[in-house]
Amino acid sequence: MAKHNNGAGRGTLYVVGTGPGALEHMTAAAIRALDDSEIIVGYKAYLDLIPGCLEGKKIVASQMMKEVDRCIKSLELADEGRKVALVSGGDPGIYAMAGLVFEIARENDFDCDIEVIPGIAAVNGCAALLGAPLMHDFAVISLSDLLTPWEVIEKRLQAAAGADFVLAIYNPKSKRRTEQIVRAREILLDHRDPGTPVGIVTAATRENESIVLTTLKNMLDFEIGMQSTVIVGNSQTYAWNGKMITPRGYIGKYDLGTSKNQEFCSSARRG
Amino acid sequence: MAKHNNGAGRGTLYVVGTGPGALEHMTAAAIRALDDSEIIVGYKAYLDLIPGCLEGKKIVASQMMKEVDRCIKSLELADEGRKVALVSGGDPGIYAMAGLVFEIARENDFDCDIEVIPGIAAVNGCAALLGAPLMHDFAVISLSDLLTPWEVIEKRLQAAAGADFVLAIYNPKSKRRTEQIVRAREILLDHRDPGTPVGIVTAATRENESIVLTTLKNMLDFEIGMQSTVIVGNSQTYAWNGKMITPRGYIGKYDLGTSKNQEFCSSARRG
Incomplete structure (x- = not known):
């Protein structure tokens, strides 16, 4: 050949x-x-x-x-x-x-x-539109079970939810697959506050672009489809001014005021 | 203000x-x-x-x-x-x-x-240089413990390794932080075969770019530094022709031969 x-x-x-x-x-x-x-x-x-x-x-x-x-x-x-x-x-x-x-x-x-x-990628483009949700460790999971057994997907959702990863969900829903996103939300609610910010971006940067900033509690009230990517915050993520922001530090080590004497290490040198 | x-x-x-x-x-x-x-x-x-x-x-x-x-x-x-x-x-x-x-x-x-x-991002650029390691669910973890407690990072490594995520590791090592990548490899070896492909890309697309394709067993024999990103395959990832490839299906559902009658669903419609 x-x-x-x-x-x-x-x-x-x-x-x-x-x-x-x-x-x-x-x-x-x-x-x-x-x-x-x-x-x-x-x-x-x-x-x-x-x-x-x-x-x-x-x-x-x-x-x-x-x-x-x-x-x-x-x-x-x-x-x-x-x-x-x-x-x-x-x-x-x-x-x-x-x-x-x-x-x-x-x-x-x-x-x-x-x-x-x-x-x-969708994950980069959608994050930029939502603000800055991926500033800390994140997991990317597709909910499509066409080529992956649902048990594998569910195990990954459990693991990512339990270890406080920000979660980027590809293929959340299609005309035929409507229950996976419902189950994913249930798994997340076992580990994360109902007020956790959730971003739903559909058709990013295209004419029919839609950006929704909601919560784990309310996310299913909004349209999620074939062109959507869903980003679920970690325990630290907050909403501010219509944006979804995951702080990069867990321990409040640094001072973000405008005094000019910050001590800060370049842990995020690359994107 | x-x-x-x-x-x-x-x-x-x-x-x-x-x-x-x-x-x-x-x-x-x-x-x-x-x-x-x-x-x-x-x-x-x-x-x-x-x-x-x-x-x-x-x-x-x-x-x-x-x-x-x-x-x-x-x-x-x-x-x-x-x-x-x-x-x-x-x-x-x-x-x-x-x-x-x-x-x-x-x-x-x-x-x-x-x-x-x-x-x-580094994760996109390094994956492209290695072949196609991120075709399936993956987790991105920074090993820098400057702003994140090491326990949180270790918990995420355990979770991602156990749930068979492909792993992209940012900030794997610096002059002062040399032990985190050693511990990360130990955790991965608890869950994954020593022959699992590992890619180490340093200074992607720059003049001093270096691309190493190795295994979990041997990865510490190669230089890993401040400009490196390390990608560890999942249980399905294989090396071929100097490339690192994660197949996108878990169940061998589709026929990749050149006969023209494939039945295949568009589960990967976006990148």
């Missing part, structure tokens, strides 16, 4: 993250990778967001084509020696296309360079 | 993420926010990475000035009605400047708009 290279040199597959929605959250590296590619493969709804990047390219778009098919198609083209970009929403490295590409390349012994271009 | 506005209109503070290092991982939104600001405040080492964004701006840079001071200075300027950008490495929303800005604004009753511009 491998090395179908038609004499065009070794092919490259860029797996490109286009961010949460608005074009301005793409990186220059992502734009360069699209620019460097002969062929761009992607889900039509994502490609429609980046028309300026598609000019002069061969486009393999589809409304209906499944993720696995798109990965296979991209790898087949790169295996032939082409330069290909496979477009992924958000960050291809977080619950998105990067893993599937490597799994399929390995399974089928495809031979090409694979480069993942990171993007602003 | 509030509303020092000198008649210049309501001020704005952009908290801007510049990504893991290389300029090309900044977003257009970040560049726009810098462009829109009269004053740019930041740690000199970060500002030196973005010289093109500083032209014509008033720069408040410092080698030595502490984080809290930079936040206060930025908020004071915005409170006076200025447009200010406070530069943060990575994503300001992940263990970085965004939270401190809100904490200080609240404490001192500063009055200005605060907008967080997300960036590629």
